[in-house]
Amino acid sequence: MIAILGAVAILAAFLGCLALAFRGLISLVRPQRATPSRLQVPVLVVLMGAVASMGALQLALLTDDFSVAYVADHSASTTPFVFKIASAWAALEGSIVLWGLILALCIWTVWRRIAARSKNDQLWAAALGIMGIVGLFFFGLMLTVSNPFQVCLTPATVGCLEATWAVWTPAQAAMEGLGPNPLLQNHFLMALHPPLLYAGYVGLTVPFAFAMSALLIGRGGAAWLEASRSWTLVAWGFLTLGIVLGGLWSYEVLGWGGYWAWDPVENASFIPWLIATAFIHSSIVQRRRGMLQAWNFVLVILAFASTILGTFLTRSGIISSVHSFSQSPIGPILLWFLAFILVVSFGIFAARLNDVASSSRLDSMVSREGFFLVNNLVLSVFAFVVMLGTLYPLFLEAITGDTAGVGPPFFNRFAIPISLVLLVAMAIGSIAPWRSASPTLLWERIRLPFVISLAAGALAVMMDYRDGYLLLGVIAGTLVIATAIHRLFASAHRRTVKTDESMVAAIGKTLRGDRQYWSGQLSHIGVAILAIGIALSSNLAVTGTYSVKQFDTVSFAGMELMYLETVIRREPNREVIGARIVITRDGRQVGVLEPGINSYFMQGQSIGTPSVATSVGGDLYLTLVRIDDSGVSFKALWFPYVWLVWAGGLLIAMAPLWGWLGRRRSRIPDQVEESTRQ
Amino acid sequence: MRNRHYFVLIGVLLTVIVVGAITGDSSPGDRAEAIGARIMCPVCQGSAIAGSPSTTATAMMDKVDELIADGMTDDQIIKYFSDRYGENIILDPAFAGKTLLVWLLPVAAMGMGVWMILRRRRTIAPGVESSQ
Numbered sequence: 001m002i003a004i005l006g007a008v009a010i011l012a013a014f015l016g017c018l019a020l021a022f023r024g025l026i027s028l029v030r031p032q033r034a035t036p037s038r039l040q041v042p043v044l045v046v047l048m049g050a051v052a053s054m055g056a057l058q059l060a061l062l063t064d065d066f067s068v069a070y071v072a073d074h075s076a077s078t079t080p081f082v083f084k085i086a087s088a089w090a091a092l093e094g095s096i097v098l099w100g101l102i103l104a105l106c107i108w109t110v111w112r113r114i115a116a117r118s119k120n121d122q123l124w125a126a127a128l129g130i131m132g133i134v135g136l137f138f139f140g141l142m143l144t145v146s147n148p149f150q151v152c153l154t155p156a157t158v159g160c161l162e163a164t165w166a167v168w169t170p171a172q173a174a175m176e177g178l179g180p181n182p183l184l185q186n187h188f189l190m191a192l193h194p195p196l197l198y199a200g201y202v203g204l205t206v207p208f209a210f211a212m213s214a215l216l217i218g219r220g221g222a223a224w225l226e227a228s229r230s231w232t233l234v235a236w237g238f239l240t241l242g243i244v245l246g247g248l249w250s251y252e253v254l255g256w257g258g259y260w261a262w263d264p265v266e267n268a269s270f271i272p273w274l275i276a277t278a279f280i281h282s283s284i285v286q287r288r289r290g291m292l293q294a295w296n297f298v299l300v301i302l303a304f305a306s307t308i309l310g311t312f313l314t315r316s317g318i319i320s321s322v323h324s325f326s327q328s329p330i331g332p333i334l335l336w337f338l339a340f341i342l343v344v345s346f347g348i349f350a351a352r353l354n355d356v357a358s359s360s361r362l363d364s365m366v367s368r369e370g371f372f373l374v375n376n377l378v379l380s381v382f383a384f385v386v387m388l389g390t391l392y393p394l395f396l397e398a399i400t401g402d403t404a405g406v407g408p409p410f411f412n413r414f415a416i417p418i419s420l421v422l423l424v425a426m427a428i429g430s431i432a433p434w435r436s437a438s439p440t441l442l443w444e445r446i447r448l449p450f451v452i453s454l455a456a457g458a459l460a461v462m463m464d465y466r467d468g469y470l471l472l473g474v475i476a477g478t479l480v481i482a483t484a485i486h487r488l489f490a491s492a493h494r495r496t497v498k499t500d501e502s503m504v505a506a507i508g509k510t511l512r513g514d515r516q517y518w519s520g521q522l523s524h525i526g527v528a529i530l531a532i533g534i535a536l537s538s539n540l541a542v543t544g545t546y547s548v549k550q551f552d553t554v555s556f557a558g559m560e561l562m563y564l565e566t567v568i569r570r571e572p573n574r575e576v577i578g579a580r581i582v583i584t585r586d587g588r589q590v591g592v593l594e595p596g597i598n599s600y601f602m603q604g605q606s607i608g609t610p611s612v613a614t615s616v617g618g619d620l621y622l623t624l625v626r627i628d629d630s631g632v633s634f635k636a637l638w639f640p641y642v643w644l645v646w647a648g649g650l651l652i653a654m655a656p657l658w659g660w661l662g663r664r665r666s667r668i669p670d671q672v673e674e675s676t677r678q
Numbered sequence: 679m680r681n682r683h684y685f686v687l688i689g690v691l692l693t694v695i696v697v698g699a700i701t702g703d704s705s706p707g708d709r710a711e712a713i714g715a716r717i718m719c720p721v722c723q724g725s726a727i728a729g730s731p732s733t734t735a736t737a738m739m740d741k742v743d744e745l746i747a748d749g750m751t752d753d754q755i756i757k758y759f760s761d762r763y764g765e766n767i768i769l770d771p772a773f774a775g776k777t778l779l780v781w782l783l784p785v786a787a788m789g790m791g792v793w794m795i796l797r798r799r800r801t802i803a804p805g806v807e808s809s810q
Contacts, residue, residue, distance in 0.1 A: 256725045365795075377791040385784045392780045393766070404777050407769025408726065409716050414784055447684045454691035461695055466702020471695055543711070545736055608731065623731045635731040 024129020203235020371429025
């Protein structure tokens with residue numbers, strides 16, 4: 001019953017997309033038909049279909065309807081409530097439903113914005129048509145190879161052996177479901193991380209659709225950038241948050257003692273982030289100076305294509321990684337879709353190149369736009385390096401049959417110098433004026449922050465942190481923070497001289513005056529904090545492995561760790577065996593950690609779960625290696641200042657909010673000001 | 679502050695940092711960790727032996743310590759493991775042979791980007807006077 005409901009909902013959304021694509025794109029030849037009201041019905045059908053399909057899936061999961069194969073294979077009656085909900089995106093078919101839902105929400109919000117203005121607009125109508133085409137693909141997947149509502153024909157004792165997409169077939173319910181992959185039900189972050197990441201991925205469809213629409217109409221200029229800007233920033237914020245929480249999940253669950261391993265699936269989310277970041281910067285150059293028009297089209301196509309590539313890498317199981325738990329025949333189809341996207345969009349781009357080539361010129365490399373170019377070059381190369389390193393072993397194996405490993409050392413060798421260059425460009429670029437900057441002016445604006453950053457480096461030396469990369473990271477990171485804060489105070493100071501305001505009021509008014517600039521600076525500070533956090537935590541980490549008997553004590557990183565007792569807890573879906581370890585520092589108890597091994601009954605799998613004690617100075621991180629009657633073996637890690645990584649990441653992701661808060665009020669004056677400021 | 683003061687301050691701070699960085703030496707433990715980070719743990723998907731708490735990885739790390747004590751160079755130790763476990767457990771591709779390209783292509787991409795920016799400046803620069 002639920003299966004039929006879900007399948008009908010998907011079919012409705014599919015047909016809605018078909019109508020949307022048709023009605024949206026027809027406006028290219030009949031501009032008078034580009035009215036929001038003509039698109040209203042398809043948009044609402046897509047939205048309702050997508051919401052209903054997710055609703056049906058949730059209903060099936062929450063009511064333990066094991067006649068639906070997806071539920072039987074990815075959920076169980078003993079699965080905790082939160083993870084039943086999260087099961088909807090824990091496996092391939094469900095994650096496509098989530099994808100469809102977010103796409104439908106994007107379509108709806110875009111339509112609402114245009115409907116609010118209720119006038120003919122080809123750009124918006126055709127963009128919605130293109131989003132309809134993208135929707136056709138994903139809802140088409142759900143109807144065919146990736147059907148989440150397949151009904152079970154032959155149930156096993158646990159799970160489902162054989163299923164059919166013919167949802168009207170009388171179904172056989174399994175007695176019990178298999179439950180989600182243990183790694184996915186071990187931490188609540190798993191419920192959050194995929195929706196955020198998907199919101200980022202799918203959100204990038206919007207600027208892509210507007211770009212394609214502008215190309216099809218043959219209209220250059222920044223109109224498509226302006227129109228899609230909010231969605232680009234929101235998508236980017238979600239993508240950032242998704243990546244950061246993914247790192248946190250990896251840190252809290254996987255237990256290898258790190259947050260970033262350059263795993264193919266991590267890379268798959270990082271590549272779109274890098275390209276989208278480059279795009280956000282280069283779009284500012286186009287809006288301000290009219291440059292890089294063609295380049296922006298290239299970036300937005302690549303950003304969208306890289307989200308499909310990312311999905312392909314994650315979902316095809318082509319690369320064995322910690323994320324290889326989802327394998328399916330969907331791989332080739334995604335690859336064809338990726339090829340289709342690239343060929344068609346670059347084909348349209350090439351055909352319209354003459355209409356969109358930029359007219360404005362670069363006066364001097366030493367200028368805001370000059371640094372934006374450096375930023376774009378470096379970010380693009382960074383994205384290329386990550387993609388190359390991820391795909392190289394695949395290509396090598398496909399072409400020569402040879403295998404080779406490309407892992408973290410390779411990526412780090414490029415990522416570290418690239419990041420340092422980016423930090424320096426970030427610091428100087430954001431204080432350089434547009435068009436041309438005199439070296440004297442730049443020096444005046446940078447000298448104090450530069451001294452402060454060197455002082456931070458010297459302080460690190462005094463604290464006996466002497467690794468070269470660590471020092472460079474601290475100096476470059478501090479330079480970014482100090483430059484931004486110095487600029488704020490300098491601007492506010494000028495205001496107090498002119499207007500007689502107090503310093504505090506002047507700072508507030510400066511921050512509110514150019515929200516776009518200051519939200520960018522906030523993001524930069526986040527990047528700098530993140531960079532300092534990575535430099536400190538990775539270079540200063542201390543590890544040790546210990547085997548101890550009960551009541552034994554070991555010293556580690558200035559602390560005493562004592563193995564107190566074993567704890568065993570039985571929960572409905574798993575058994576938790578943990579070692580209670582008491583931490584004392586200078587004779588004072590500072591905490592009790594309980595690293596454990598969680599055994600999941602349904603899957604017959606055991607996974608270690610680290611236990612972390614966070615303090616300002618750093619994290620003590622314990623993982624259990626072995627536990628039996630004779631004692632325990634555990635691995636201890638001391639990560640100094642690792643919280644800086646999370647704080648920085650969160651700040652990067654949240655920074656666009658500052659620009660968004662003042663959007664409504666400042667929108668019109670801003671645009672006038674920008675267009676006259678050339 | 680005058681410019682001269684800034685230069686003096688920058689000079690002093692730079693000296694402290696450079697001297698500090700040069701005199702700070704790495705201990706043998708760091709070396710083992712660095713080598714361990716370049717070798718993938720064969721039984722645990724996707725992580726290096728330096729990071730993994732598994733028994734196999736721990737045993738391999740002990741072997742690294744042992745080989746360092748024997749006086750082997752980093753490259754010899756890497757070769758020791760790649761001979762025994764196969765080349766794909768080495769996470770750090772060699773700057774030679776079949777993995778040479780993975781190192782050269784990024785450099786080529788960077789060079790191409792720089793060339794495009796410079797070319798753009800040169801071809802567009804003549805229009806400076808005439809356009810506005």
